[in-house]
Amino acid sequence: MNHKHISLAAMLALAVPGSGAVHAAVNPAWTGQGGVIEVSASASRNLQARAVDDGVVRLWIKNSPRFERPLSQALTGGARKAAPLSATLQGGRLALKSPALQVQIDRKTLGFTVLSQDGAQAILRDARVSFQDGGAWTLDYTLSPDEHLLGLGQDNRNGGRLERRGTVRDLWSGQQINSGNVTANYPIPLLISTGTHGHAYGLFVDNTHHMRFDLGASDKNTVSATADGGEADLYLIDGPTVKQVVERYTKLTGRPSLPPLWALGYWQSKCVFWQWSDLDDAEQQLTKRGFPHDVMVIDYSWPEYLNDYVWDKRWCGKDVTPAQKIQNYARQGVRIVMSNSGPMVVKESPTFEPGWKSGVFATDGKGNPVQAGYYHGELLDFTSPNMDAWLYPQVKPLIDSGVAGWWLDLTEPEGDSPQTVYQGGGSAGVHNQYSLLETQWFENAQLKANPNVRPWILTRTGSAGIQRHHASLWTGDTHSDFATLAAHPGEMLSSGLSGITWWTSDSGGFLSGFYQNDQYGAHARLYERWMQLSVFAPITRAHHSGPVMPYEFGAAAEQGCLRYLQLRYKMLPYIYSYAWEASQTGLPITRALALEYPSDPKSLTTPGDEYLFGREMLVAPVLRDGVSRRSVYFPPGKWIDWDYGYEYDGGKTWVVAAPQNHIPVAIKAGAIIPMAPLMRNTSEKPWDPITLDVFPFGTSHFTMYKDDGKSFGYQKGESTLTKFTSVASARAVKFGIEESNKKFTPKRYIVRLHLNSAPKAVTVDGAAAKFTWDAKDRVLTVELASGASRRHAVVAMLDSRILPRRIAPLWASVRGGA
Template identity: 30%
Template sequence: MITNTEIEKRGNQQPDHIVDFKQENDKLHFTTQNGVILELTILRDSAIRFRYATEHVFEPDFSYALNDDVNSGYNELSVEEETAAYIVSTSKINIHIKKSNLKVKITDKEGTVISEDELGFHWEENYDYGGNIVKMSKVCHSGESYYGMGDKASHTNLKGKRVNNWVTDSYAYGKDQEPLYKAIPFYVGLNQNMAYGVFFDNSFSTYFDFANEKRNVTSFWADGGEMNYYFFYGPKMGQVVEAYTDLTGVPELPPLWALGFHQSKWSYYPEKKVKDLAATFRKLEIPCDAIYLDIDYMDGFRCFTWDKQRFPDPKKMIQELEADGFKTVTMIDPGIKIDRDYWVYQEAMENEYFCRRADGPHFKGKVWPGECKFPDFTNPEVREWWAGLYKEMIADMGVHGVWNDMNEPAVMEVPTKTANLDVRHDYDGHRCSHRKAHNVYGMQMVRATYNGIKKYTFPKRPFVLTRAAYSGTQRYCATWTGDNVATWEHLWIANVQMQRMALSGYSFVGSDIGGFAEQPNGELFARWMQLAIFHPFCRVHSSGDHGDQEPWSFGQEITGIVRKFIELRYKLLPYIYTTFYKYIKDGLPMIQSLVFYDQEDTQTHFRTDEFLFGEQMLVCPVQEPNAQGRRMYFPKGNWYNYWTDEVISGGVEKWVSAPLHVIPFYIKEGAMIPKYPVQQYVGEKEIKELEIDIYFKEGMENSEVYEDQQDGYDYKKGRFSLRRFRLRGKENELIIQQFKDGNYITTYDIFKLSFHGLPFTIGIVEVDNEEVSPEDIKLNGNNSIEISKDFTELHIIGK
């Protein structure tokens, strides 16, 4: 990896003094004597794009990362020229651009420095490949912290770390290993309690040094392309992440079954084994919504084919699984076997869809089928063709979802584990080498897959899963963190990776529960399952060569514990679905590190274990063997123990009890948590009543419940139900107001309200200003009542 010092020794170049300034609406151009142009684009009052050109020339402006529908517009923009600098002002920040060297300093309106250039923009000509190595260095202030960067297997706080973004097949990776499967060049900085974000939108191999080489310098650079980054000012972390997520996009709502429990393995075959697996889930009454078929369902690992010996009638099998509540998800890889009798290969050859090397021959690489060629997914014509290949699998066979693996792309038996750097790509008309296209290759594959699945599953919603990703891939699919290991260390890694991914705009994420490589014991498997039910994507997956890893594989005690937590997952589905809705609507991460929840509390800045699931659940996994409890930090607020209703006030670290059948799990005071009855799969039961757990608070708290038909697109036409609740608790009374939106009519008419922590005995109950009798609401002591879902105000008064 190239270091700052090495670049400087090899003769970096820097901008000199500004000789020209021009403004065109929201774009400002500052040109230096030696041909550097800084293009400043004001997206919002707190979101600014910085783009640098050398030799007076910008590259074509194109990015795969950006959402088509980005919110833009600002309230104020002015430029003031002073003796030493230009000052660009919006309603939120001031940007100081030094005339002598183009260095940038950003302050809030009170003049407090948020971010400032150290050496600033500099570059070095890349004599090996052409173009420039482009670099930006900024001052690292005392006490500054850094978060984000996707699936890095390191501490949530990146201070003192160096990372590399080059999507890589990293089988059995370890703690702090670089690089991994995803390239998400976005971080959140926290400086003097002010949060800001930087998104370096460059698809070449990029590097970030967070005060590792020099303790007072944070820098980022790329092996090619432009210095092109976006700056977001908070001052709250939530505002920064929302702005980045708005820029790079969010997915559609998934079908609700995609949020259930999924079972996978390399591999379940033949057909009888798949059916036996399904039957065992139902026999043992362990909820499950999806079964995955890895590469062994294919004919010789040829994508879009079936092995007729192992699966003689796949359509019938899929129908039978569906009748028992199981969705079928199949694996598709990018490598296409070189076989003149193979129809997918024939079509790609006839239409020139495969990637070529610099001098013309097709790029070849060994993957599971043997020698393969690889479609150029950066070509829109190839993406359209690839999407069409799913017609038989989805529309005819009835497969419900698709899993794109090995799409870094992974190539076997070569030191780089991937394609040669001289491989050529279309890049949507901006032709380039693999150096530029590598990090987006998997993203564009899964984009094509998503378009095909969406077309052929309509009017249902698509479900797609990817291993490789670049910023913006979250628009198309869920993801998981790749080939992890069945160790306690990897349980810790999974926890921090989920937090980091969610903070990086990618919430629909999970890990291989129990570990992909090696074999967990029952205790590790149970503890991992306890954590994973609080991850948006919840799937067991294992390499299969070390034994079974189904919920019942570790003896009766572990089976009971695992069943209990999968059942909890299904109870919490309306809460999880509502949390997903908020992620799509507001860009709110589904998983929140404690620092995201309360950045003002410096105790949260280095916490890795505790996290919030949604806005009202606090979770802390047990990550050591033989533990009967652990120390846990409670952030601000009061928190109810889910298991005992004990209330703990925040701002303290405490020892909490956690025997093997318990995970430390707390509910925010004032929360109203919706629950469904336990189902063996989504849609098994018609929901007759919605249970809502109410956790008393003296004061006010807001909660929401979002519901729709759980699949399909009617929700986009108003067929949804959004209920907002405002809880106000007093010493001797509780008032709950409900505000309703949407025209979807739920299958239930009744709320069962279950109370936790009421400080008084229920005496009088009024619904919409009318007193109701205990019999009419099925008053159960101080524990619960049942009322119509359509109430506007509920007033409970103590005796």
């Protein structure tokens, strides 16, 4: 074997995990599965590289020669099969090649440039890590003029901007309560760039310390990422599309969990239901008024002490126990989710002293507990190995009584000081991942009690990897005004790009009082507009410090909210199918236009006030008061207004109707939208019949997913995939149904074809079939029985005359914008 010898000033070494480095020798075309390449420029400048996947290269840069660190909570566990990685010397540079990327490393400075695999295109240029005293370090690299920057979790300081370039992103979990911003900060160090000439890439920093990303704010051509400590452990993620970056990132850190179906229904919360009669009255009113709902949430008011997990006496009636109440609700199809009021316990709680002796509380480093949080309790330490033995016996009786999920509040954790000490380390390294650790503990508690029941958690923040722990995140204690509403869509999209599919907010805002002190006017309009956004969000939920029920703001707001919440339940087959897709690919249901239209320049620059709900729906929420129309950019293709039937040519900005009781939603031509019957909750009845709204255009497909909605049986094949196909020509539309099995299929399908020509005849599985034709709405409807066959075909023969296009009215301007 031939080797080149390297001077000690720029030693090149090969190593395998767990072994010492072999210095002064290198094979210039070395490749090996599971291998590691190490470069040592000096004793204080070292680099380790490996290809962890075909499109991901890890560069770990240290100011010491020892590459050791604690197990990362961000990454999925288990052994990883490394991709091939070769190394060749090119003068003063070492060129590493993986199946997708080439990394050129300066052997003296360890600066690096990332190229396409063939070396023809620079992806990330002139990067260099520098170390400062005290463990801090900085990564700098050069931006190209045409790069757009996305991701980095949820930002609570920049007004909901989807485009991160030109901003400073501070990654430190905690609430900042300001009008015009979301309140919670999700510190996820995944930066996504649309890249030079459209070649997207991602940069993930596996570090939970406080980080600050200057994204061209100080120098428009430079990214400067500074960490106050921790590892410069970088993962370079190839695209070449934004979608592929998200897929590869979530393969690395974990796919979003598939939620139980009830979690996708409506959550009704309030600060606070003070006793069962308050909650009973609210739930009965929802039912009486026709509002579908799956979850009633009990806030901080329920425990005897904060938090000993024992019901206060006012919740314990003479004739019925809390467990019986929860079970009664479950029989009606309504789940109870409990708030833990934060990861703190007051000293008055009888559980505090045993917990202190067990070592499950954080300390101030001097042997004292740390008081933290809004309720002034002593902060728990979820890095303690004794947590399970102390806490699980407290929560298990509640889980056994039927509590379906946990609302974990104050999980930053709120109020911990920089001097806080955990068994897992100081606050500097634990703070940002505290919510993940607590969420993981409650997930495990639910699974320990009910191993085959999908748990669900609501928490206020999260670090990289939290998406794999059956969790949804909300935007914190927000202001109740339109400026704050306007910040939400962009941060919802940024969260989705950062792996956080399951995002939600307090519809109407949280902070007490009413917008403009007008419950039935301005606040009613705000609540209705916010609910419209929430219906087309991953999780639909309302919460407020004060009146919050959708019937508490007057008849107009009530009817508008009723319409859209009922629509949400009809859309559940569509939504659940995308939930399954997220669990398989990491792609969120709420999508920035750049995710689906990477080659369209305008889609890359849309400000985040419109988005895709799946691939087939374009949603443009109204984010200002008093607006009855707004401008919407339609991506390439043909689009149909879902309510009015107007046709829009894509690649253009249009002004669309947006009256108070209407959120603009357009359907992409070719879309197939599966719909369920209206129901009171997700447990009431099966999805039968399935109604298929089809907008024929060329050849298109949709795959509907269904399982039992609650167990892990889907991991063993207990599910059904039904593929729908539409093929449209000038004379006919052919629509096909192909079921993978009969485990979760309806007895009937109703096919609704939205046509541009009148039908002449229809066949179902080759036989003439009856149909109806709505000439006004241009919808052909035909029903068919599912029967024993797993394949069905509907063919509609069309009149040769094309119906006139339904052109949208034109408006010259938009008053007040979106």
